[in-house]
Amino acid sequence: MSVDPFNPSQTLIVDFVSRVPCFLLILVAAPVAAQDVVGRRLFSDQLVISEPFVEDELSLPSILHIRRPATNGEAGALVTQFGAELKKRLTSNLEGSVSGGLTLLNGEGESSRAGFDNLQLGLKYQFLRNPEREAAASVALGWEVGGTGQTATGAASFGTLKPAILLGKGLGDLPDGLAEFKPLAIAGLLGASIPTSAYTRTRSGNEVTIEPHPDLLNWGVVIEYSLLYLQSYVRDLGLPPPLDHMFPLAELDFQTALDRGAAGRTTGTTNLGVVWAGMRVQMGVEAVVPVSERSGKNVGVRGFIRILDIGEVFGGRLGRPLFGGSD
Numbered sequence: 556m557s558v559d560p561f562n563p564s565q566t567l568i569v570d571f572v573s574r575v576p577c578f579l580l581i582l583v584a585a586p587v588a589a590q591d592v593v594g595r596r597l598f599s600d601q602l603v604i605s606e607p608f609v610e611d612e613l614s615l616p617s618i619l620h621i622r623r624p625a626t627n628g629e630a631g632a633l634v635t636q637f638g639a640e641l642k643k644r645l646t647s648n649l650e651g652s653v654s655g656g657l658t659l660l661n662g663e664g665e666s667s668r669a670g671f672d673n674l675q676l677g678l679k680y681q682f683l684r685n686p687e688r689e690a691a692a693s694v695a696l697g698w699e700v701g702g703t704g705q706t707a708t709g710a711a712s713f714g715t716l717k718p719a720i721l722l723g724k725g726l727g728d729l730p731d732g733l734a735e736f737k738p739l740a741i742a743g744l745l746g747a748s749i750p751t752s753a754y755t756r757t758r759s760g761n762e763v764t765i766e767p768h769p770d771l772l773n774w775g776v777v778i779e780y781s782l783l784y785l786q787s788y789v790r791d792l793g794l795p796p797p798l799d800h801m802f803p804l805a806e807l808d809f810q811t812a813l814d815r816g817a818a819g820r821t822t823g824t825t826n827l828g829v830v831w832a833g834m835r836v837q838m839g840v841e842a843v844v845p846v847s848e849r850s851g852k853n854v855g856v857r858g859f860i861r862i863l864d865i866g867e868v869f870g871g872r873l874g875r876p877l878f879g880g881s882d
Contacts, residue, residue: 590863594686595788596725596740597781599802599830600837600861604744604775607691607721609650609681611874613862614640617656621843621855633661636672641865644876652677658708670705679721689725689740694718701751711768712755719746719773727788738784742777753815767815774811775823779804783832802830806841822850826857837861 590610591598600606602617617638625631638656645651656672676698683692697717704710723742748771757764782801786794809823828841840858845851865873 593684593691593723593725594689594727596689596727596784597832598691598723598725598740598742599779599781599804599832600839600859600863601742601777601779601804601806602828602830602839602841602857602859603806603808603824603826604742604777605679605695605719605721607681607693607723607742609644609648609679609693610642610863611644611865612640612642613865614638614642614654614859615862617857617859619843619855619857621851621857622853624848624851624853631663632665635659635661638672643865643873646876646879648681650677650679650681652679658710660708668708670708670710671703672708673702673704673710674700676700687728689727691723693721695721695746711750713750713752713768715751716749717746717773718749719744725784727784734789737789738781740779740781742779744773744775746773747771748773748810767817769812769815769817772811772813773809775806775808777804777806779830797831800832802832804828804830804841809846820849822847824850828857835862835864837863 590612591600591606591608598606598608600612617636617640619634619636619638621634623632623634636656636658638654640652640654642650642652652675654675654677658670658672660668662668677695679693679695681691681693683690685691695718697719699711699715699717701711701714706712721742721744723740725737725740727737729737750768750770753768755766755768757766779802782794782799782803786792786799804827806826807823808826809821811821812818823846825844825846826841827844828839830837830839838858838860840856843855843857845853
């Protein structure tokens with residue numbers, strides 16, 4: 556008989572956890588957090604596109620390492636970004652978030668530079684959770700606070716508003732004749748990036764350079780396959796830890812300019828990787844593949860470690876909504 560991974564009485568201890576810091580071992584031994592569970596399905600966290608859930612979660616660290624192409628007269632550079640994000644449920648359906656990061660630049664023919672990125676604030680409202688259809692949806696609004704980072708490493712001096720709709724759907728309701736596809740889940744994002752300044756004017760001597768900042772259409776799709784769902788509800792293949800909690804996934808992330816002389820230009824990346832979903836921690840890694848020369852020519856790598864239940868780590872109150880209930 557298959558094991559139900561969402562039974563709080565059961566625990567998962569995997570061989571490789573003994574190789575990570577002991578606080579992670581304590582977290583993994585706890586029951587599964589329910590914030591990413593819809594019906595029988597646990598959705599893994601995603602590395603690029605936001606999930607359609609409200610959560611109490613700490614991402615520390617997230618890392619991106621890639622060579623950035625030369626653009627607008629600027630030389631290319633090897634970029635390493637270290638990020639952190641805190642998500643907190645304000646109510647059972649409303650989440651607030653704050654994130655920031657540090658960027659290291661190793662420019663071609665230049666000395667290395669380091670600087671903080673702009674602060675990012677967010678709100679997310681989850682309006683759909685359908686257990687029978689394994690479906691979830693939310694609307695979100697992000698704000699990159701211009702001028703809070705350092706322009707020497709790429710932080711913009713102007714702000715950007717980022718409204719979006721986020722969707723997620725598991726395929727567990729497929730007929731039994733398509734059982735092998737039931738572990739699949741699809742997520743998506745449709746949104747925009749709206750700069751608060753249409754242009755930046757830079758004066759050098761008697762010359763004035765004007766750089767346009769077009770509005771962008773943000774769109775993307777995530778496809779993941781849950782080996783946890785496969786083992787528990789379709790066919791127990793006897794996969795050993797940590798394989799039985801792996802989620803291979805592909806994230807397609809695109810931005811299309813809408814105006815200011817750049818309309819129709821699309822950039823983006825294809826991100827291929829895997830997430831391991833533990834009881835209190837998720838860890839993931841992806842290859843970052845530019846989709847065109849305009850997006851870059853070099854493959855990079857990104858990864859994260861996320862603590863799913865900050866109440867277990869920093870105190871029970873942090874694991875509950877601030878207002879309107881105890882769950």
